[in-house]
Amino acid sequence: MSATTMARPAPAGVARAASGRRRRRLRLRGGTHYLVLVILALFAIGPLVALVFNAFKNNAEIGSNPLSPPTSFSLDNFTDAWTRGDFATTMRNSAIICAGSVLGTCLVAGMAAFALSHLRVPGGGAVVTYLFLGSALPVQLFLVPLFFLWTRLHLTDNLLGLIIIYWATDAPFATLLLRSFLLKIPKDFTEAARLDGASSFQIAWRVVLPLAWPGFLTVALIVALWSWNEFFWAITFIHTPTLRPVSTSFLAFQDQYSTDWGLTSAAAIFMLAPVVLLFLALQRKFVSGLTSGGIK
Amino acid sequence: MRQALLHNVIWFAVFLTVPGAMGLLGAYLLSQVRRFQMLFRAIYFIPYVVASVVNAAVWKMLLSPTSGIGHLLGIEQSWLGDPSTSLLSVNFVVDWHFWGFLAVIFLAAMQGVDPSLYDAAKVDGAGAWQQYRHITLPGIRPTMVFIVLMTVIWTLKAFDYIFIMTEGGPAGSSEVVATLMYKQAFNEYSAGYAAALGLSMTLVTAVILAVYQWMRKKGWEDA
Numbered sequence: 001m002s003a004t005t006m007a008r009p010a011p012a013g014v015a016r017a018a019s020g021r022r023r024r025r026l027r028l029r030g031g032t033h034y035l036v037l038v039i040l041a042l043f044a045i046g047p048l049v050a051l052v053f054n055a056f057k058n059n060a061e062i063g064s065n066p067l068s069p070p071t072s073f074s075l076d077n078f079t080d081a082w083t084r085g086d087f088a089t090t091m092r093n094s095a096i097i098c099a100g101s102v103l104g105t106c107l108v109a110g111m112a113a114f115a116l117s118h119l120r121v122p123g124g125g126a127v128v129t130y131l132f133l134g135s136a137l138p139v140q141l142f143l144v145p146l147f148f149l150w151t152r153l154h155l156t157d158n159l160l161g162l163i164i165i166y167w168a169t170d171a172p173f174a175t176l177l178l179r180s181f182l183l184k185i186p187k188d189f190t191e192a193a194r195l196d197g198a199s200s201f202q203i204a205w206r207v208v209l210p211l212a213w214p215g216f217l218t219v220a221l222i223v224a225l226w227s228w229n230e231f232f233w234a235i236t237f238i239h240t241p242t243l244r245p246v247s248t249s250f251l252a253f254q255d256q257y258s259t260d261w262g263l264t265s266a267a268a269i270f271m272l273a274p275v276v277l278l279f280l281a282l283q284r285k286f287v288s289g290l291t292s293g294g295i296k
Numbered sequence: 297m298r299q300a301l302l303h304n305v306i307w308f309a310v311f312l313t314v315p316g317a318m319g320l321l322g323a324y325l326l327s328q329v330r331r332f333q334m335l336f337r338a339i340y341f342i343p344y345v346v347a348s349v350v351n352a353a354v355w356k357m358l359l360s361p362t363s364g365i366g367h368l369l370g371i372e373q374s375w376l377g378d379p380s381t382s383l384l385s386v387n388f389v390v391d392w393h394f395w396g397f398l399a400v401i402f403l404a405a406m407q408g409v410d411p412s413l414y415d416a417a418k419v420d421g422a423g424a425w426q427q428y429r430h431i432t433l434p435g436i437r438p439t440m441v442f443i444v445l446m447t448v449i450w451t452l453k454a455f456d457y458i459f460i461m462t463e464g465g466p467a468g469s470s471e472v473v474a475t476l477m478y479k480q481a482f483n484e485y486s487a488g489y490a491a492a493l494g495l496s497m498t499l500v501t502a503v504i505l506a507v508y509q510w511m512r513k514k515g516w517e518d519a
Contacts, residue, residue, distance in 0.1 A: 033325050034332075040322050041339045044396055047354045048342065054357070066363050129509075136446075136505055138453045140474055141498045144481055144491040229347035231456050236482075251349045251460060254356075261357050268350045279345050283338050286345060291401050 048272070055265040062261045077266035081253075085267050089242055090249040093159060094228055097245055100163035101170065101227040102220045108167060109174035109219065114204045116175070117182035118190050128176070135172035139232060147236065156237050162245075165233050170226060174219045177292055181215030182208060218289040221282060225290075228275065246271050299468060300476045303383055307472060308451040310384065312444065314391045319398030324428065326399065327406045337403065340396030348393075348456040355389040356461060379469035382462050386470055390457050398443065402436060409435035445508050452497045473497060 054062050055077055056070040081087070116124050146165070147156075155161030185208060193203045209216075227245075234248045241249065250271055254264045279286050322340055326333055343351060358364045359375040366373050375385040413431045422430070433440075455474040458464060464471035464479065473493060481490035 030329065033329050036321070037325050037329065037332075037336050040318070040325075041336055043392070044340050044343055047358055047392070048346065050358065051350075051354045063363050066357070066368060067365070133502070133505060136449060136501060138449070138474070138494070138497045138501055140453070140455070140477055141494040143477070143494060144487050147481070148487075225345060229345075229349075231348055231460070235459075247347055247349050250347075250353075254349075254353050258356075259362075261360075261363060264353055265357070268353050272346055272350050275345055275347070276342060279342065280338065283334075283341075287337070287341060287400055290344070290397070291404065 051265050051268055051272075054261055055269050057262055059260060059262055066261075077262045078269070081263050081267040082270070084257075084263075085249065085253040085270075086241070087246070087249075087267070087270050090244055090246045091270070093243060094246040096159055097163055097166070098224045098227045100160070101166040102223050104163065104167045105170045105174050105223045106216055106220060109171045109178050110209075110216065111204070112171070112175045113178035113182050114208055117179050118185075118187070118203070118208065119200060128179070131172040131175055135176065139169060143236065150237060157240050157243060158237075159243060162233060162237055165237070166223070166227050166230065169233075170223050174223060177219055177222075177289065178212070178215050180292070181212050181218075185211050214285075218285045221278070221285055222289040225275065225286070228271075297473075297476065300471045300473050303470065303472045304451055304454070306383065307387055307454055308447060310387050311391065311394075311451055311454075312447045314388075315395035315398050316443065316447075318391075318395040319402050322395070322399035323402035323406055324432065326403050337400055340399050342396070343393040344397040346393070349460055351389065351393050352457055352460040355392075359385060376462055377466060379466050382466060383470040386458050386461050389461065390454070401439060401443070405436035405439035406432055441511065442508065445504050448504050449501050452500060 050067050053069050054066065056073050056075075057065075058074065058076075061071065115121050116127060121127070150156045150161055153161075155164070189207055189211070190203050193207050198206065229247060230245075231247050231251075234245050235251070238244050238248060241252070244252070250267055253267055257263050322336075326336060329336075356376065359366070361367060361372055361374040361377070366375065373381065375381050409432060413435070414427055417427050417431055453474060454472055455478070458470055458472060458475050459478065462470045464475040474497070477490045477493040477497075480486050480493065
């Protein structure tokens with residue numbers, strides 16, 4: 001009797017041990033997965049974290065300890081960099097460029113996307129292929145002709161001149177992305193509005209835009225990010241220091257204070273912080289927009 | 297010119313394999329875990345949204361022979377200033393900012409693979425590697441082909457990081473077609489030569505895009 005009662009739990013115990021082993025192995029595999037994921041994460045943002053650390057250190061401390069957290073939190077680098085790099089001016093320039101590029105691109109690309117998704121445009125398919133090509137072409141193709149043209153039109157050293165270039169380079173991508181959003185809006189909606197006597201413009205403004213705003217928000221974020229970070233056109237066309245956007249002025253600042261790592265790190269944070277904060281807040285929109293525009 | 301083109305070829309080989317392999321690894325691991333998946337994805341993606349001038353500044357600091365990681369480890373190597381390492385050093389920085397973007401793209405592709413295929417493979421007793429080799433990789437093949445083709449175009453366009461970190465130097469050791477073209481246009485004032493280079497780059501891009509469209513029309517199955 002006692003033998004059977006002793007024996008009875010045994011199979012259950014064996015089963016529990018086996019499933020425990022399997023669970024442990026699973027947890028172990030999960031553990032190595034997480035270990036590698038953490039190593040990759042450190043590789044990805046470790047350098048940026050070091051930059052943040054260094055912005056709070058003086059140069060003696062950076063020289064002896066370039067990677068570790070700061071021992072004291074001094075904001076001297078930030079105040080110094082802000083005035084010496086004239087960030088008040090260049091941040092304002094970049095804000096103007098971002099706003100101008102976003103508004104213009106959304107307007108142009110929005111209308112084009114509406115036409116390509118809800119109106120019967122002859123040759124619409126060819127236009128889509130053309131835009132696909134246009135969004136992938138190397139911008140270097142336009143460098144020489146654009147430089148001569150912009151010099152003639154007095155659009156060099158001019159924020160509007162730069163904004164117009166961004167409209168042209170970003171519109172193909174924006175149109176294709178917005179078109180994919182607008183195609184999801186049922187044709188029944190626009191046709192019902194048309195039966196009620198609405199014009200194409202009214203349909204676009206009253207029916208399509210309210211439904212498609214997530215698409216516009218994605219496009220606005222991506223275009224703002226690109227204009228904020230853009231380097232190639234900015235360095236080609238803006239030479240007056242007070243008209244520079246923050247990207248090229250930061251580079252000039254870094255060349256000037258090339259060995260003052262604390263100062264340049266603080267300046268880099270001015271440029272980095274708005275982007276990273278916005279990215280963390282609206283991560284999904286950024287990722288979905290950029291991966292569909294990854295062609296660029 | 298030939299030297300710059302050779303540098304583009306080297307750039308392509310490294311730029312395809314290193315971020316590609318890291319992206320595949322990261323995407324696979326991300327697809328296997330549930331908790332913190334979004335957090336890791338965000339972290340990997342951050343360098344991609346940071347401006348090239350900032351990323352370049354970070355790595356100029358970290359690669360500096362007087363205050364960087366090498367200095368900390370006692371290696372007195374001027375990574376960007378030595379002709380034998382300048383090209384690969386800049387390429388490394390570009391790989392670093394880019395692989396997370398690829399990981400997210402590959403992850404999206406992996407999540408699109410039919411889950412019932414994995415269940416069937418498990419029933420047949422396939423291990424993790426076999427599942428990866430025979431289901432995951434073929435499942436994301438269209439994405440991988442797309443990335444390979446795009447890498448050719450991205451390689452031709454490579455400009456920002458090289459121009460910012462080395463300006464093609466020292467002694468042309470990191471010169472590529474795009475930086476050469478820029479110098480021809482603005483330092484040498486040979487606009488015609490620069491325009492011809494730009495047109496050639498576009499021609500290669502057009503061929504790549506035509507191949508892509510052709511493969512897409514033909515269907516990926518027999519690609």
